Amino acid sequence: MHIVWFKRDLRIEDHEALAQAAKHGPILPLYILEPELWLQPDMSHRHYMFLQDCLSELNQALEKLGQKLIVKVGNAVDVLEELHESHSIDGLWSHQETWNGWTYARDKAVKRWCKSLNITWHEPVQNGVIRCLNDRDGWAALWYHQMKQPLIDKPVKLQAIEEATNVLPSYRELSLTEDGAHDLQKGGRSEGLKLLHSFLYERGEGYTKEMSSPVTAFESCSRLSAHLAFGTLSIREVFQACEKRNQEIKQMPRGAKGKWPSAMRSFSGRLRWHCHFIQKLEDEPRIEFENMHPAYDGLREDDFNEEYFEAWKAGMTGYPMVDTCMRALTATGWLNFRMRAMVMSFASYHLWLHWRKLALHLATLFTDYEPGIHYxxxxxxxxxxxxxxxRIYNPIKQGVDHDPEGVFIRHWIPELREMDQAFIHTPWQAGSKMNGYPMPIVDEKIARKAAAEKLYGLRRNNASHKETAKKIVSKHGSRKSGLPRTVHKRKANNTSQGELPL
Incomplete structure (x- = not known):
């Protein structure tokens, strides 16, 4: 018997591990619910709710092929050991996974277990991330090659294997708590397919410009990020659906194309950036925990203001655009990337908080949490x-630029719904109408200047900064084969968080 271990690939379509394993005889489709994983500080209730939707639909799809999904609760090695004693495992199949540090350590333990029993663990690629990559030369070409391969057909039928399945524990049994969310995305492949179709044919025409403002982004962005993170859709099928739509648009009369060509170019390119960032964590897992450039070690670690941190989490910093984004994210599990960049920039620079603690809190809020992109x-x-x-974002300017009428602010900050339009981005100038909304916890200009001086000063005064940066560019910088290294470096320096397709 062969086991197909589902991880972050909760589908049966374009699933190479499932398709290849099925060619070798009976298979046991397995999902291991690992309680210890759910105790990690980056995991949350909203992730579990999305996961349950995904597993329910995956089970339905597998049952139609003749074999239900087997869920086991426990440590992965222990679960596999018990199944091996019962069924004698001939091979283990799962897609390559680049996820958080805990799963990386778990996979190393599973690899040791497989080796000790001479069980082959097959790990086909499921996206454009490449293991044991020497450098980034030619990476983009390899990504496009992978994306253009034919989608893999699902098996026609599976032979049923008798094996008990566990009931998923409740979120309380996993020590998870509800966290203020009330408008989360639903999981499951059917939801992902609906989003893909509506984005490509209805919602996405204004994507290129409308993804930057939270007023328009909730509708105009694809909203596929959680489905890519949990693998209900493969990035290859999304890419190919985008290519198909692009060809359809090319056949349209010139006057009927509208903004669709630009939207498809923007979205397709950002699918590549999705894997580009995951590749960084694959190449250097330490960046989940440590500064990418060691010159910044010690910069913020001993200077963490808990009061500022709590105000930022609660959406009570006194800066409306920051606070409305944090409140919206807490409630919905999603935020467009320009605003993600802005809230992170504000916390890191204006509040001078170390990124690691901020990252863990945001990870619990993002339903689409993808460690490779996130860190x-x-x-x-x-x-x-x-x-x-x-990039030290000015939160007042970001509000004026991306929510000029204060529509988003008034929706999420009820204290300011009656605020005069002239003061919606600077409510402290109309203190009598703030209705309990706080005064700014820092002076924006002073805090921004202080942060810039510290960082630019460090770059100027650290003799080895430039040489180390060159090595980081060589390892992680975005480039296409054939471009000179000076161009490679410039492109890497200009990468913007606001440019991802989420």
Whole structure:
């Protein structure tokens, strides 16, 4: 018997591990619910709710093929050991996974177990991330090659195997708590397919410009990020659906195309960036825990203001655009990437808080939490990569630019619903009408200047900063084969968190 171990690939379509394993005889489709994973500080109730939807639909899909999904609760090695004693495992199949540090350690333990019993663990690729990559030369070409491969057909029928399945524990049994969410996305492949179709044919025309403002982004962005994170859709099928739509648009009369060509170009490119950032964590797992550039070690670690942190989490900093984004994210589990960059930048620079604690809190809020993207981005917005431009977002300007009428602010901050339009982005100038909304906890200009001086001063005064940065660019910088290294470096420095397709 072969086991197909489902992880972050909760579908049967375009699933190479399932398709290949099925060619070798009977298979046991397995999901291991690992209680210890759910105790990690980056895991949350909203992740579990989405997961349950996904597993329910995955089970229904497998049952139609003749074999239900087997759920086991426990440590992965212990679960596999018990199944091996009962069924004698001939092979273990699962897609390659780049996820958090806990799962990385777990996979190393599973690998040792397989080796000790001479069980082959097959790990086909499911996205554009490459293991044991020497450098980034030609990476983009390899990504496109992978994305253009034919989608893998699901098995026609599976032979049923008798094996008991466990009931999923309640979120309380996993020590998870409800966290203020009331408008979360639903999980499951059917929901992902609906979003994909509506984005490509209805919602997405204004994507290129409308993804930046939270007023429009909730509708105009694809909203596929959680489905890509849990694998209800493969990134290859999303890419190919985008390519198909692009060809359809090309056949339209010129006057009927509207903004669709730009939208498809933007979205397709950002699918590649999705894997580009995951590749960074694959190549260097330590960036989940440590500064990418060591020159920044000690910069903020001993200077963490808990009062500021709690105000930022609660959406009570006194800066409306920051606070409305944090409140919306807490309630919905989603925020567009420009605003993600802004709230992280504000906490890192204006409040001078270390990125690691911020990252863990945001991870619990993002239903679409993807560690490879997440930790690269929070470091980028904290100025600790050493290769990216230091972007200190002005939260007042961000509000004026992306919510000029205060529509988003008034929706999420009821205290300011009656605020005069002239003061919606600076309510402290009309203190008598703040209705309990707090005064700013820092002076924006002074805090921004202080942060910039610290970071630019460090870059100027650290003799080895530039040489180390060159090595980081060589390892992680975005480039296409054939471009000169000077261009590679410039492109890496200009990467923006607001440019991802989420």
């Amino acid at each position: 690269s981005q929070v470091q980028m917005q904290s100025g600790t990569t050493g290769i990216n431009a230091i």
